[in-house]
Amino acid sequence: MPVPADGALDTARWGSGGLYPGRGERVAEVKRIAVLRANAVGDLVVCMPALTALRCAYPAAHISLLGRSWHAEFLRGRPSPVDEVIVLPPAIHLGSPRESSAHDHGEAETCVAGLQSRRFDIALQLHGGGRQSNAFMHRLGARVTAGLQAADAPPLDRNLPYRLLHPEVLRLLEAVSLVGAQGCDVEPRLAVTPADRREADGALGPDDERPLVVLQPGCTDPRRAWPAEAFAQVGDVCARRGARVVLNGTQDEAPRLAAVRAAMREPCLDLAGVLSLGGLLGLLERARLVIANDTGPAHLARALDVPSVTLYWICNLAPYAPMSTLRHAVAVSWQLHCPRCGRFNIGTRCEHDDSFMAQLGAEEVLSLVDSLWPAGT
Numbered sequence: 001m002p003v004p005a006d007g008a009l010d011t012a013r014w015g016s017g018g019l020y021p022g023r024g025e026r027v028a029e030v031k032r033i034a035v036l037r038a039n040a041v042g043d044l045v046v047c048m049p050a051l052t053a054l055r056c057a058y059p060a061a062h063i064s065l066l067g068r069s070w071h072a073e074f075l076r077g078r079p080s081p082v083d084e085v086i087v088l089p090p091a092i093h094l095g096s097p098r099e100s101s102a103h104d105h106g107e108a109e110t111c112v113a114g115l116q117s118r119r120f121d122i123a124l125q126l127h128g129g130g131r132q133s134n135a136f137m138h139r140l141g142a143r144v145t146a147g148l149q150a151a152d153a154p155p156l157d158r159n160l161p162y163r164l165l166h167p168e169v170l171r172l173l174e175a176v177s178l179v180g181a182q183g184c185d186v187e188p189r190l191a192v193t194p195a196d197r198r199e200a201d202g203a204l205g206p207d208d209e210r211p212l213v214v215l216q217p218g219c220t221d222p223r224r225a226w227p228a229e230a231f232a233q234v235g236d237v238c239a240r241r242g243a244r245v246v247l248n249g250t251q252d253e254a255p256r257l258a259a260v261r262a263a264m265r266e267p268c269l270d271l272a273g274v275l276s277l278g279g280l281l282g283l284l285e286r287a288r289l290v291i292a293n294d295t296g297p298a299h300l301a302r303a304l305d306v307p308s309v310t311l312y313w314i315c316n317l318a319p320y321a322p323m324s325t326l327r328h329a330v331a332v333s334w335q336l337h338c339p340r341c342g343r344f345n346i347g348t349r350c351e352h353d354d355s356f357m358a359q360l361g362a363e364e365v366l367s368l369v370d371s372l373w374p375a376g377t
Contacts, residue, residue: 024177024178025180026058026179026180027144027179030058030121031060031061031062031121032061032064032119032120032122033058033062033064033120033121033123033124034086034118034122034123034124034140035051035054035063035064035066035124036094036123036125036126036127036133036136036147037065037127038066038067038068038071038088038092038094038127039127039128040220040296041277041295041297041299042296042298042320044067045296045299045303046168046299046320048081048188048303049172049183049188050126050172050175050183051065051080051176052081052185052189053173053176053177053181053184054124054179056181057176057179057180057181057182058122061121061122062084063082064082064083064084064086064118064120065082065085066086067085067086067087067088068087069087071085071087072085073276073277074278078191078278080191086115088111089108089111090104091104091105092108092111093132094128112136112140115140116139116140119141120141120142120143121142121143121144122145123140123142123144123145123146124145124147125145126147126148126175127147127148129148129149129152129162130147130148130149130150130154130156130162131150131153134153135154138156144157144158145157145158146158146178146179147160147178148160148162148175150162158179160175165318165319166318167318167323168319168320169186170186173186186323186324187302187305187323188299188303189303190303190304192281192282192304193278193281196278196281196282196285197282198282199275199276199282200275200281200282200285200286201282203275203283204246204283204286208244210242211243211244212243212246212283212286212287212288213243213244213245213246213291214246214247214248214283214284214287214289214290214291214292214297214301215231215235215245215247215248215260215268215292216248216249216290216292216297217231217249217256217257217259217260217293218250218252218256218257218293218295219293219294219295220295223313223345223353223355223356224293224294224295224313224316224356224357225256225293225355225357226357226360227357227358228260228263229263230360230361230362230365231263232261232265233263234291234365234366234369235260235264235266235268236264237366238289238291238369239264239266239267240266243288243289245266245268245269246269247268247269247271247272248272248297249272249273250272253272254273257270257272258270258272277300280297280300281304284297284300284301284306285304287301287306288307288373289309289369289372290306290307290308290309291308291309291311291369292308292311293310293357294310294311294312294313294316294320298310299320302322306327307372307373308329309328309330309365309368309369310322310328310329311331311332311333311365312330312331313333313335313356314336315346317330317332327372329368329371329372330368331360331364331368333357333358333359333360334359335356335357335358338350338352339354339356339358340352340354
């Protein structure tokens with residue numbers, strides 16, 4: 001479209017009455033806002049700048065996060081931009097369609113009726129492309145629906161096209177701008193509570209003056225997991241540099257942490273399954289450095305601005321890379337074909353769970369460690 005000679009914006013096309021009706025305008029007289037973001041730890045963290053922008057735009061509104069039970073536990077008593085978490089039951093299917101029982105249907109209908117009774121002014125869909133969730137948002141009966149829309153998703157009142165390979169933090173900030181919320185910070189931030197610190201203190205034991213280095217060898221997708229032997233090599237170097245090395249992970253990740261511990265020649269502390277998410281924040285706050293697979297704790301470390309090296313398979317780098325470089329570095333595996341069967345795994349997936357990270361050498365990661373924690377400091 002040609003720019004007008006006088007530089008004026010063609011509001012008939014691009015303004016509130018043009019291609020995107022209402023886009024970017026604040027909604028009047030907003031008392032209640034529902035935000036759907038019912039996914040994993042890292043997904044909540046990268047949403048924090050958008051939620052903060054929403055809070056700044058609507059300071060008097062009551063903001064409800066529609067999430068899961070872990071969201072409620074994690075945010076309870078923690079300063080955040082949301083006022084409450086409304087836990088959605090498993091019967092609310094927001095991913096691929098699946099068979100539902102009569103009980104599921106009744107539970108889902110009860111949940112929807114309860115949400116409708118709250119009379120939300122704005123319902124924001126920040127959960128994903130919206131193929132299932134946009135229809136759910138419409139059912140809430142809000143005055144204005146807004147959010148993400150993939151090509152196969154039903155539209156909301158105000159829509160942002162959902163495209164792959166975009167930075168998730170920026171995507172979500174753009175999504176809340178649909179209702180006039182403008183963010184000024186792209187880095188997520190989380191608050192650490194006294195309870196978090198007490199839990200971490202209990203797990204770490206007696207005071208230790210050595211700098212703390214946290215290794216996070218596990219992740220939900222085994223294809224994104226760096227080999228245990230490589231983590232052990234980096235852990236040994238950090239220990240010889242004078243660090244107290246701590247391995248963190250869930251109880252399900254205990255075998256992977258045990259493999260790292262067995263491969264290390266220097267002592268380390270294995271905290272598999274010990275800490276809650278809040279306690280993990282207390283641990284990360286004390287760390288000199290965090291070295292992690294691309295998983296939730298890496299995002300938590302960045303939300304506390306703790307120096308971090310995150311190990312990415314190339315598929316996740318674009319949407320979930322750090323937003324700043326001063327204290328955060330990334331190492332990337334460019335493996336595109338399955339190490340076992342050789343099939344191309346971009347845009348599709350073979351049946352194997354072999355790691356795509358083995359080609360990433362410990363030397364490359366250690367060079368990033370040196371850039372964030374120079375030898376001799």
